[in-house]
Amino acid sequence: MVSDEVRDALAAACGGAGQVRAAGPADAVAGVAPRWVVAPGTAEQVAAVLSVAAERGLAVVVRGAGTKLDWGAPPERVDLVLDTRRLAGVREHAPGDLVVTVGAGTPLADLRAVLARAGQRLALDPASEADGATVGGVLAAGEAGPLRLRFGAGRDLLIGVEFVRADGVAARSGGRVVKNVAGYDVGRLLCGSYGTLAVITAATFRLHPLPAARRYVCRAVGTPGEAGEVAAAVLASPVAPAAVEVDVPADQVGPGAPVQVAVLVEGTPAGVDARAGELARLLGPDASIVDSTPEWWGRYPFGAGDVALKVAAPLTGWPAALEALRSVVAGGGDTSAGPAVSARGSAGTGVVYAALPGDTPPATVAAALDAARDALAATGGSCVVLAAPASMGDVLDRWGAVPGLDLMRRVKERFDPGRVLSPGRFVGGI
Amino acid sequence: MAALPALTARLLDALGPDAVVTDEAARRTYECDGLTHYRVTPGVVVLPTDAAGVQTTVRLCREYGVPFVARGSGTGLSGGALPVADGVLIVTSRMRRILEVDLANGRAVVEPGVANLAISQAVAGAGYFYAPDPSSQLVCSIGGNVAENSGGAHCVKYGFTVHHVTGLELCTPDGDLVWLGGGMAAEAPGYDLVGVVVGSEGTLGIATKVAVRLLRSPQAVTTLLAAFATVAEAGAATSAIIAAGLVPAAAEIMDALAIAAAEKAVNCRYPPGAGAVLIVECDGPAAEVAAEVAEVTRLCREAGAFEVRVAADPAERAEIWRGRKSAFAAVGRISPNYIVQDGVIPRTALAEVLAAIEALTAEARRRTGHDVRVANVFHAGDGNLHPLVLYDAAVPGFYEAAEEVSGAILDLCVAHGGSITGEHGVGVDKAAKLPRMFSADDLDTMHLVRCAFDPDGRANPGKVFPTPRLCGEVPRPRSADDEAARAAERLGIEAW
Numbered sequence: 001m002v003s004d005e006v007r008d009a010l011a012a013a014c015g016g017a018g019q020v021r022a023a024g025p026a027d028a029v030a031g032v033a034p035r036w037v038v039a040p041g042t043a044e045q046v047a048a049v050l051s052v053a054a055e056r057g058l059a060v061v062v063r064g065a066g067t068k069l070d071w072g073a074p075p076e077r078v079d080l081v082l083d084t085r086r087l088a089g090v091r092e093h094a095p096g097d098l099v100v101t102v103g104a105g106t107p108l109a110d111l112r113a114v115l116a117r118a119g120q121r122l123a124l125d126p127a128s129e130a131d132g133a134t135v136g137g138v139l140a141a142g143e144a145g146p147l148r149l150r151f152g153a154g155r156d157l158l159i160g161v162e163f164v165r166a167d168g169v170a171a172r173s174g175g176r177v178v179k180n181v182a183g184y185d186v187g188r189l190l191c192g193s194y195g196t197l198a199v200i201t202a203a204t205f206r207l208h209p210l211p212a213a214r215r216y217v218c219r220a221v222g223t224p225g226e227a228g229e230v231a232a233a234v235l236a237s238p239v240a241p242a243a244v245e246v247d248v249p250a251d252q253v254g255p256g257a258p259v260q261v262a263v264l265v266e267g268t269p270a271g272v273d274a275r276a277g278e279l280a281r282l283l284g285p286d287a288s289i290v291d292s293t294p295e296w297w298g299r300y301p302f303g304a305g306d307v308a309l310k311v312a313a314p315l316t317g318w319p320a321a322l323e324a325l326r327s328v329v330a331g332g333g334d335t336s337a338g339p340a341v342s343a344r345g346s347a348g349t350g351v352v353y354a355a356l357p358g359d360t361p362p363a364t365v366a367a368a369l370d371a372a373r374d375a376l377a378a379t380g381g382s383c384v385v386l387a388a389p390a391s392m393g394d395v396l397d398r399w400g401a402v403p404g405l406d407l408m409r410r411v412k413e414r415f416d417p418g419r420v421l422s423p424g425r426f427v428g429g430i
Numbered sequence: 431m432a433a434l435p436a437l438t439a440r441l442l443d444a445l446g447p448d449a450v451v452t453d454e455a456a457r458r459t460y461e462c463d464g465l466t467h468y469r470v471t472p473g474v475v476v477l478p479t480d481a482a483g484v485q486t487t488v489r490l491c492r493e494y495g496v497p498f499v500a501r502g503s504g505t506g507l508s509g510g511a512l513p514v515a516d517g518v519l520i521v522t523s524r525m526r527r528i529l530e531v532d533l534a535n536g537r538a539v540v541e542p543g544v545a546n547l548a549i550s551q552a553v554a555g556a557g558y559f560y561a562p563d564p565s566s567q568l569v570c571s572i573g574g575n576v577a578e579n580s581g582g583a584h585c586v587k588y589g590f591t592v593h594h595v596t597g598l599e600l601c602t603p604d605g606d607l608v609w610l611g612g613g614m615a616a617e618a619p620g621y622d623l624v625g626v627v628v629g630s631e632g633t634l635g636i637a638t639k640v641a642v643r644l645l646r647s648p649q650a651v652t653t654l655l656a657a658f659a660t661v662a663e664a665g666a667a668t669s670a671i672i673a674a675g676l677v678p679a680a681a682e683i684m685d686a687l688a689i690a691a692a693e694k695a696v697n698c699r700y701p702p703g704a705g706a707v708l709i710v711e712c713d714g715p716a717a718e719v720a721a722e723v724a725e726v727t728r729l730c731r732e733a734g735a736f737e738v739r740v741a742a743d744p745a746e747r748a749e750i751w752r753g754r755k756s757a758f759a760a761v762g763r764i765s766p767n768y769i770v771q772d773g774v775i776p777r778t779a780l781a782e783v784l785a786a787i788e789a790l791t792a793e794a795r796r797r798t799g800h801d802v803r804v805a806n807v808f809h810a811g812d813g814n815l816h817p818l819v820l821y822d823a824a825v826p827g828f829y830e831a832a833e834e835v836s837g838a839i840l841d842l843c844v845a846h847g848g849s850i851t852g853e854h855g856v857g858v859d860k861a862a863k864l865p866r867m868f869s870a871d872d873l874d875t876m877h878l879v880r881c882a883f884d885p886d887g888r889a890n891p892g893k894v895f896p897t898p899r900l901c902g903e904v905p906r907p908r909s910a911d912d913e914a915a916r917a918a919e920r921l922g923i924e925a926w
Contacts, residue, residue: 188625
């Protein structure tokens with residue numbers, strides 16, 4: 001049988017039959033069932049697996065911990081799920097150089113623990129870390145958390161990357177030093193590419209020292225618009241926050257659950273006290289200074305089955321996009337009943353996540369997306385669907401306008417002309 | 431090539447004689463950038479005043495199959511703006527408008543010819559600045575910064591150009607004007623094409639508009655200078671500062687020869703007898719800066735500093751920086767000629783690599799009889815070395831000896847896990863050295879990107895990649911021999 005031949009080839013590629021298994025229902029990718037799950041343990045084995053796939057035209061979806069497997073459009077086809085979790089471990093940590101090289105399948109939380117022992121951290125704190133997300137998955141999905149304001153996203157902290165191309169060729173770009181402009185930065189191209197260009201096998205990051213002290217300054221306000229004003233005031237001040245986050249509960253129109261803004265300052269013990277005090281004065285008498293992380297901090301507002309959205313807008317633009325979503329979803333009038341929009345994210349960078357209940361009528365979701373995108377049209381910005389129930393997949397324009405789409409298609413065509421890697425998952429059907 | 435006269439006539443028609451330079455003497459003024467030992471007189475020079483002018487030029491280049499090279503202010507140090515003899519040089523120096531300043535969103539949109547410092551000057555009054563600060567920032571252009579992913583003394587804390595460009599309008603090699611990236615927003619859906627265009631040295635197209643981040647000016651800035659007996663001590667002090675969890679805005683080291691040059695040029699009055707000085711700048715909220723400066727001072731003394739000067743005011747701060755900022759030019763006072771090298775090592779390898787450079791130099795002196803010396807200036811915070819290799823061009827064989835030392839320094843960097851360039855770029859100068867860092871497969875992968883943007887290889891040919899390469903034509907196969915012949919013909923680069 002053909003499938004036996006393929007399975008044998010995959011087993012040989014992975015160094016043993018034990019690393020290949022028939023896929024089960026839990027392995028489905030956004031509702032599309034793969035045939036096999038393979039778990040290569042080295043970059044060479046990844047290369048061998050991709051060579052097998054390329055020769056036979058098998059479609060491959062890469063999976064780390066699977067925390068975001070429902071992000072992106074459902075793939076057109078999936079033959080193999082390539083599980084990266086055996087590509088795990090810290091290969092080299094040079095504390096004096098503030099650099100670490102780590103396998104792509106390493107859970108971010110494990111890396112954090114290793115680095116903390118040296119008083120250091122990777123300043124990348126996506127919500128999925130708590131669910132076991134891997135380094136490779138976080139990079140490929142372009143995730144970032146609250147610290148994005150001060151330290152940038154994964155692509156800004158990645159200084160070198162090793163990967164295997166769709167044709168089974170292993171390559172790398174960047175290096176092990178923080179400052180390096182030799183050659184193209186292919187690593188940046190892979191960040192946020194949803195696994196459509198190559199399989200990341202290892203990553204080298206620049207690190208930062210763990211701060212000696214931190215404080216959160218919190219303030220409740222009535223609306224997203226007011227939260228935006230608070231964030232703007234904080235950013236215009238000289239306190240240099242590490243993060244400015246907002247939490248907009250679904251039922252926030254009620255008196256008991258207002259919008260929360262929380263500002264994180266990090267630094268020396270004396271310094272953060274002074275800065276937190278300054279912030280508290282700036283934010284008014286309702287502000288509070290706390291040592292502990294607010295329970296909503298750095299978590300996505302959505303769960304399994306919800307419609308998950310990401311708004312990336314100018315600092316002054318995200319509240320309007322959020323209001324547009326809420327207004328459409330609530331039917332423009334009575335907001336006390338029916339589905340509602342909740343949101344959380346970085347008010348300091350304008351990247352805010354929103355959640356709509358999964359049972360929201362697809363036409364309503366589509367209309368809400370249109371409204372949000374219209375609201376953003378004036379200022380620039382995007383509203384994309386990260387995940388949605390399978391039932392509404394075909395109705396939604398997941399990405400909206402994509403600047404440079406033609407060039408992106410050309411990049412995909414060069415990297416993966418056979419459309420082996422995650423076909424159809426990304427912008428413009430890439 | 432017969433195409434050039436016809437193309438020139440079309441350019442004159444489309445853009446007018448004021449924007450097209452055909453006179454040979456005038457063209458020759460563009461024959462090199464800041465790296466003056468590579469010289470090629472461009473076939474024709476175009477000075478567009480806006481994106482449409484760039485687009486018209488690039489489209490005509492496409493029509494006639496002629497290569498083009500973009501040039502900003504010509505301060506590059508890797509020959510990235512070296513013209514092509516039978517090609518067009520597109521100079522952005524007339525595209526100097528700051529198109530938009532949006533403080534509420536922390537952004538400015540500027541044309542590529544705008545000088546780096548002009549952005550900070552435009553927003554300083556409102557308490558904002560543009561962070562990347564290459565030492566040529568008074569004149570170097572943002573378009574050039576985008577091409578080279580320029581850094582500067584403060585990138586140890588603030589990052590490079592790529593961290594501060596949120597979007598750009600690219601004139602693709604096909605002549606399309608395409609907006610890439612989020613612009614006013616932090617990101618846009620799709621691949622991060624801005625991230626790959628920044629630092630691609632003009633080989634993927636020409637940026638015609640650039641959206642940059644504006645940052646709130648720090649509340650406090652304090653600069654200190656610590657004098658040490660040896661460079662090794664200054665390096666150890668830097669390591670101690672980093673190990674203590676401090677992230678200074680800048681950490682710069684000069685060795686004795688670089689100090690001597692600076693003293694001669696600008697009389698910077700650094701502590702007499704210093705074998706090395708370490709300049710550290712801390713910025714941020716006043717409460718943090720005071721604590722950091724105290725800690726840095728303590729760590730410097732612990733590492734052996736015999737004098738630590740903390741600038742008390744902006745004048746004293748400028749005084750400390752004057753020596754460092756003049757260092758490259760100052761070396762001209764102690765040597766008729768010099769090579770500016772740019773390499774990167776892991777910070778912790780500093781002492782070892784400096785000792786190896788000293789050994790290399792001694793060996794070169796003994797072997798060649800030429801008095802090759804190296805003045806060291808470096809961004810110690812991120813391990814970016816700028817060795818200045820001194821020579822006298824009037825003495826036969828001296829340049830070759832210096833060049834050999836300069837190249838060997840890059841080998842040292844690579845051997846220690848570093849890079850052949852931290853901020854000057856590969857350009858034409860280091861293209862042949864790129865394979866020391868990257869395998870053929872690595873370079874092939876980068877070339878896939880090149881081919882996606884520029885399948886015909888018209889944008890800045892001969893730069894970055896070590897050998898002329900052709901794109902396998904994915905959509906429509908053509909004769910490879912044909913392509914190879916054309917490409918070889920195109921790459922008429924002469925090295926002086």
